Amino acid sequence: MFACIDLGSNSFHLLIARQINGKHEIVERFSEKVQLGAGLMSNGLIQPDAFERGLACLKDFAAAMEAHPVKHIWAVGTNALRVAKNSADFLAAAAELGIDIDVVSGEEEAALVYTGVSSALPVLSESQLVVDIGGGSTEVVIGRGMQRDAVFSLPIGCVSWRDKWFADVAHDAHSVTAQLSAASEDARQVFGQAAEQLSGKRWLSVRASSGTAKMLSQICTARESGNSSAEGVSLDTLQSLQGDVVRTAIDPEYELPGLKPSRRELVLPGWSVLLGFMQAFHVETLAFSPAALREGMLYYMREGSLRNEAPLHVLKAS
Known part of the structure; x- marks a missing residue:
């Protein structure tokens, strides 16, 4: 059996799978909102409360894995553990729990995301653009089938954008709208750097993975069809939601259809980041992918077990 542990800047995830035929x-x-990257922008450190939340979650994961005959474990750390000055302390504390963490580069993270998304699809020859908005970084990949043509890891995510733009949210609609507009324009400029480098490339489909994309897909689908199953996002619908997103921030009694209460604090930064991406890349519609980094990890774990190699070595060689 395989266990994939994804230590994101917003959430920690555990996937346990077995191989049959x-x-x-x-x-x-398993998934838990740890927000390891919360407050990281202030002093470059994983904050004490986030540090403790992360270790508590890993203890729960260790107990969950003990309930299964897991033989292959791979734990991957992403942006928060890449940039935090005290990440070595967290890695050491995790090792004491029996969990050794590989901190992957942004490009390796993007490769895992793209492989996870692609592995869940039929074999396609058409080009696709894949975006994964995480807590501290966003990975953008263009490829065809399982082959990656261009890979970007950008310093923008729902948690870091919350800390940068929405640490203090105004109490009136006009001011929040101004904050939202400034945050989305900043996001558009960040994504514009990658979009400019891809200006000569074309893609036939766009897929978005992870929590921010799922949240906004559910909100957009609820707006369009009255239910909140995560299907996708259209630029027109996303833009039409601006007033509702602002109201969510200033009216604690307002319930935005499709938005889970646990994601409420991230709807402002999530909306602005996704809008900035879609505008920079001139994306009119995108599909939500339920498969992401963890499925990519599983793919490389299986490859590694076949080659009798560590999965990170397989990833770097591919």
Whole structure:
């Protein structure tokens, strides 16, 4: 059995799977909003409360893995553990729990995301653009099938954008609208750097993975069809939601259809980041992908077990 641990800047995830007749079957999925990257922009450190939340979550994950005959474990740390000055302290504390963490580069993270998204699709020859908005970074990849053509990891995410633009949210609609506009324009400029480098490339489909994309897909789908199953986002619908997103920030009694209460604090930064991406890349519609980094990890873990190699070595060699 395989266990994939994804230590994101917003959430920690655990996926446990078994291999049967050459295919994998998901046995358990766990997810917890740890927000390891919260406050990281202030002093470059994982904050004490986030540090403790992270270790508590890893203890729960260790207990969950003990309930299964797991033979292969891979834990991957992403942006927060890449940039925090005290990440070595967290890695050491995790090792004491029996969990050794590989901190991957932004490009390696992007490769894992793209592989996870692509592995869940039929074999396609068409070009696709894949975006994964995380807590501290966003990965953008263009490729065809399982082949990556261009990879970007950008310093923008829902948690870091919350800390940068919405640490103090105004109490009136006009001011919040101004904050939202400034944050989305800043995001558009960040994504514009990558979009400019890809200006000569074309893609036929766009897919977005992870929590921010799921949140906004559910909100957009609820707006369009009256239910909140995560399907996708259109630029027109996303823009039409601006007033509702602002109201969510200033009216604690307002419930935005499709938005889970646990994601409420991230709807302002999430909306602005996704809008900035879609505008920079001239994306009119995108599909939500339920598969992401963890499925990419599982793919490389299976490859590594076949080659008798560590999965990170397989990833770097591919």
